[in-house]
Amino acid sequence: MVEPLWIAQGTLRLNLLPPMANRHGLVAGATGTGKTVTLQVMAEAFSRIGVPVFAADIKGDLSGISQAGTSNPKIADRVKKLKLGDFAFAGCPVTFWDVFGQEGHPVRATISEMGPLLLGRLLNLNDTQEGVLNLVFKIADDNQLLLLDLKDLQAMLQYVGDHSKEFQTQYGNISAASIGAIQRGLLAVQQQGGDKFFGEPALNLDDLIQTDAQGRGVVNILAADKLYQSPKVYATFLLWLLTSLFEHLPEVGDPEKPKLVFFFDEAHLLFADLPKIIEDQVVQVVRLIRSKGVGVYFVTQNPLDIPETVLGQLGNRVQHALRAFTPADQKAVKAAADTFRTNPKLDVAKAITELEVGEALVSFLDEKGTPGVVERALVLPPHSQIGPITPEQRKQLITNSVVAGVYENAVDRESAYEVLKSRAGVAAPTIPAAGPASPPWWENIPGMSGGGRGRRGDTVVDAMAKSAARAIGSSVGRQIVRGVLGSLLGGSRR
Numbered sequence: 233m234v235e236p237l238w239i240a241q242g243t244l245r246l247n248l249l250p251p252m253a254n255r256h257g258l259v260a261g262a263t264g265t266g267k268t269v270t271l272q273v274m275a276e277a278f279s280r281i282g283v284p285v286f287a288a289d290i291k292g293d294l295s296g297i298s299q300a301g302t303s304n305p306k307i308a309d310r311v312k313k314l315k316l317g318d319f320a321f322a323g324c325p326v327t328f329w330d331v332f333g334q335e336g337h338p339v340r341a342t343i344s345e346m347g348p349l350l351l352g353r354l355l356n357l358n359d360t361q362e363g364v365l366n367l368v369f370k371i372a373d374d375n376q377l378l379l380l381d382l383k384d385l386q387a388m389l390q391y392v393g394d395h396s397k398e399f400q401t402q403y404g405n406i407s408a409a410s411i412g413a414i415q416r417g418l419l420a421v422q423q424q425g426g427d428k429f430f431g432e433p434a435l436n437l438d439d440l441i442q443t444d445a446q447g448r449g450v451v452n453i454l455a456a457d458k459l460y461q462s463p464k465v466y467a468t469f470l471l472w473l474l475t476s477l478f479e480h481l482p483e484v485g486d487p488e489k490p491k492l493v494f495f496f497d498e499a500h501l502l503f504a505d506l507p508k509i510i511e512d513q514v515v516q517v518v519r520l521i522r523s524k525g526v527g528v529y530f531v532t533q534n535p536l537d538i539p540e541t542v543l544g545q546l547g548n549r550v551q552h553a554l555r556a557f558t559p560a561d562q563k564a565v566k567a568a569a570d571t572f573r574t575n576p577k578l579d580v581a582k583a584i585t586e587l588e589v590g591e592a593l594v595s596f597l598d599e600k601g602t603p604g605v606v607e608r609a610l611v612l613p614p615h616s617q618i619g620p621i622t623p624e625q626r627k628q629l630i631t632n633s634v635v636a637g638v639y640e641n642a643v644d645r646e647s648a649y650e651v652l653k654s655r656a657g658v659a660a661p662t663i664p665a666a667g668p669a670s671p672p673w674w675e676n677i678p679g680m681s682g683g684g685r686g687r688r689g690d691t692v693v694d695a696m697a698k699s700a701a702r703a704i705g706s707s708v709g710r711q712i713v714r715g716v717l718g719s720l721l722g723g724s725r726r
């Protein structure tokens with residue numbers, strides 16, 4: 233059995249049990265109450281038992297987890313109070329990632345991997361526009377045009393717009409206004425730096441699931457301070473990552489410890505005006521990803537920020553202090569209190585408003601998966617540094633990382649944009665005949681028959697196969713990405 237993770241101390245030791253860690257969790261509390269440090273303490277504990285972690289770092293203050301801490305009066309006081317005789321400072325192995333490629337290794341995804349549903353959300357599309365975006369993806373799939381980066385999608389939109397009459401019988405009505413709206417949305421995303429995110433080499437999810445030479449889990453930190461300025465992009469990116477992980481990882485049943493633990497900081501952003509259809513799918517992925525050995529921990533100010541259907545699945549809970557100034561505050565306190573299994577010795581609602589910084593109401597799942605009786609407890613001090621590292625330290629870590637050099641340079645292989653450009657003036661792409669009869673069209677393009685490698689190990693043909701598999705929508709993750717297509721085509725439109 234893997235040793236229990238000691239996270240906090242009340243009248244009892246409060247242990248997060250590794251076999252229960254994939255039953256998800258919640259860290260909540262008002263600003264400045266100790267959420268980030270609690271996340272840090274949990275992430276360190278996972279890393280020590282060889283579990284890789286992924287966490288978005290909104291304020292840059294999580295980067296300190298890469299360095300050994302140093303003593304300060306607060307830590308010394310906690311060490312003494314908790315009688316941590318053998319307490320020693322230590323940092324964790326860390327890989328930094330950054331969608332903008334500045335504060336970490338670039339993270340990219342292809343347009344096709346992102347899919348029309350998440351893109352539709354990113355672009356703020358209405359139902360009609362989203363329907364058109366779906367058709368554009370479908371037409372690209374049917375014509376084996378790869379959608380990798382923003383200019384591929386832009387070219388494809390232009391193309392479909394210019395040939396909308398020819399596509400009408402096969403695909404239905406494609407309004408110029410909808411095409412225009414999507415194009416404008418893309419331009420806005422591009423101006424926010426989205427062109428950096430879409431493209432290749434796309435993130436290989438296995439690079440997030442690593443251990444170091446000593447068997448410690450690597451803590452992947454996504455620099456999110458800049459990303460967070462565009463909350464929609466931030467939320468879409470994390471949803472994409474979660475659904476992609478879900479698709480990528482095999483079933484593992486109930487592992488003795490998680491394969492990966494995912495921390496969603498500022499989780500309220502994920503659910504802020506999330507369309508019901510995506511919310512339902514998120515609920516489903518959170519439920520099912522457990523069997524892939526992934527634990528998801530939401531970090532947020534107020535538990536009410538998280539839909540009840542998700543909240544109900546978060547078994548391991550750390551509730552820091554909440555304020556109770558306004559009636560709305562009081563309602564939140566009551567709601568937070570009601571989520572705990574009662575402890576006759578503790579007035580939970582009262583305690584929530586009294587907790588000190590770094591103190592919390594804690595309830596972890598026991599070995600049977602039942603929530604433990606809630607305890608008022610002090611969270612352990614972190615072994616690593618509290619607060620941000622210097623830019624020099626970050627640079628050093630990025631240069632020496634195991635993925636250094638893998639993602640740094642963008643690759644722009646032949647895809648929809650290039651193909652359409654070279655075909656300019658030629659008639660609309662034809663719908664390929666069913667069956668394996670004719671050789672694939674790309675055989676005729678110099679250097680295209682198996683030569684073009686993008687994502688490590690992927691040939692153009694592989695990428696095609698993947699893209700086609702996606703269109704089928706065989707898994708739940710894919711339904712999220714492609715789901716609207718089904719409901720649109722299967723519903724009133726036919």
Ligand SMILES: Nc1ncnc2c1ncn2[C@@H]1O[C@H](COP(=O)(O)OP(=O)(O)OP(=O)(O)O)[C@@H](O)[C@H]1O
Pocket residue numbers: 261262263264265266267268269270273306307310589590591611612613614618
């Ligand atoms: N477990 C702990 N051990 C020692 N010090 C702690 C602990 N938890 C919190 N602190 C102290 O409290 C400060 C604030 O904690 P933290 O940054 O985690 O709050 P937060 O809830 O994440 O705030 P915000 O909402 O602003 O992000 C820390 O910088 C640290 O000094």
Ligand SMILES: [Mg+2]
Pocket residue numbers: 267268269
């Ligand atoms: Mg914080």
